[in-house]
């Protein structure tokens with residue numbers, strides 16, 4: 001599978017813009033978070049995506065911010081850059097969903113909501129209008145956003161992704177870690193991410209109000 005230079009440059013440019021946008025909201029504290037966009041064709045057993053380099057300050061823009069990796073999370077071009085430590089989670093989400101973009105951020109509200117419902121294994125959201133951002137149009141829709149344990153070994157988390165994915169919910173939360181949100185493209189993944197973060201803040205504040 002050959003990736004046209006043009007596609008790579010387009011993916012890097014999109015990642016640069018979304019990275020700056022999310023950084024301005026403070027969604028990449030302490031170098032946390034990672035972003036990826038799939039490029040080229042897709043087969044579950046063979047695909048390529050552009051992903052952020054590991055451990056970098058995501059609030060600054062440098063020529064070393066992104067690289068291309070294959071479905072195994074290995075660089076497809078000679079580079080000294082290291083892909084995100086969480087690349088295998090992105091690979092697994094692409095393999096299972098065929099998504100076009102995946103964004104991962106750590107925020108206070110996604111951490112609080114994940115801990116509030118950690119034992120339940122999912123975060124319930126009841127009848128909030130912004131659920132429609134997931135293309136769920138039922139009146140008073142009730143959804144459960146899946147939570148996975150935050151194991152130290154990323155392959156252990158990656159192997160749980162298949163069992164956690166809920167077809168109509170484009171996201172998975174890692175407990176006391178952060179959210180992975182995805183979509184058919186970067187525009188949709190960003191919309192989903194913003195909706196999740198709104199819902200996490202709502203869920204947490206509602207819990208505090210009801211105490």
Ligand SMILES: CSCCC(=O)C(=O)COP(=O)(O)O
Pocket residue numbers: 030031032033034052053054055056083084085086104
């Ligand atoms: C200091 S954040 C710990 C690692 C993490 O959870 C993360 O999202 C960033 O890892 P990366 O390798 O993508 O920089």
Ligand SMILES: [Zn+2]
Pocket residue numbers: 032033034086104106177178
């Ligand atoms: Zn993380």
